[in-house]
Amino acid sequence: MKKTSRLEFLKEAAAISAGACCLGAMNFFESCSTSKKVTIEIKETADMVSFPASSFADRTFITIPTKKFVEPLFIGKQTDGSYIALRMYCPHKGCAVNVAPEKFVCPCHGSEFSMNGSVLKGPSTDPLQSFRVSTGNQSVTVHFNQNG
Numbered sequence: 277m278k279k280t281s282r283l284e285f286l287k288e289a290a291a292i293s294a295g296a297c298c299l300g301a302m303n304f305f306e307s308c309s310t311s312k313k314v315t316i317e318i319k320e321t322a323d324m325v326s327f328p329a330s331s332f333a334d335r336t337f338i339t340i341p342t343k344k345f346v347e348p349l350f351i352g353k354q355t356d357g358s359y360i361a362l363r364m365y366c367p368h369k370g371c372a373v374n375v376a377p378e379k380f381v382c383p384c385h386g387s388e389f390s391m392n393g394s395v396l397k398g399p400s401t402d403p404l405q406s407f408r409v410s411t412g413n414q415s416v417t418v419h420f421n422q423n424g
Contacts (some may be wrong), residue, residue, distance in 0.1 A: 286395070316340060325349070326417040339364065339375070344420060347372045350380070351416065352391060361407040361418040363395045368400035378406065 316331045318340060327341050332338060337352040347364045352359060363381070364373050371384035379396060380389040388397040393404035408419045 286290070287388050308362050318342075323421045324419050326415050329376060329416050331416075337375070349418060350375065352416065359362070359409040359411065359416055360392060361409045363405040363407070366400055366403065367402040367404070368398075373404070 302397055316327050316338065320368045322344070325340065325344075327340065327353075332353050335353075337350060338348050339348040341348050345363055345365065350362045350364050351359045352361075352362075362376075365371075366373050366384065366387055368382065368387050369384055371382050373380040373382050373387075373389065375422040376412065378391060380391075380393075384390070385399050386397065387395065387400035389400075389404050392397050393406050395401060395403055410417045410419065
């Protein structure tokens with residue numbers, strides 16, 4: 277059996293302790309997270325994207341990726357049971373906006389938008405792009421074609 281020097285032993289013990297500590301910290305931060313990833317069954321065509329209404333569960337909004345846009349879509353459930361769909365894309369210079377408490381914020385130039393997409397603060401003068409939303413058969417459908 278190989279003898280381990282005291283210095284080698286201390287190095288190995290420190291490495292193991294650091295690894296265990298990091299693993300515990302990762303678990304702690306994951307348990308504190310409020311935005312865990314949820315898998316949503318999405319059906320998409322060139323004209324629309326559809327997903328189960330149950331995707332909202334106890335949430336007031338979800339964001340979903342689409343093949344049509346680089347940025348995700350924000351889908352908000354209104355207090356009256358209707359839905360709003362907004363493209364998370366700032367019309368000022370094309371940056372993806374972030375969801376903040378009670379508004380959207382563009383990290384590039386500071387534009388702010390209300391939860392219905394209207395401009396709260398410039399430099400953007402145009403609202404976020406919105407889409408018609410319909411419901412049926414326990415699904416929510418976002419129509420890319422405003423006439424659809």
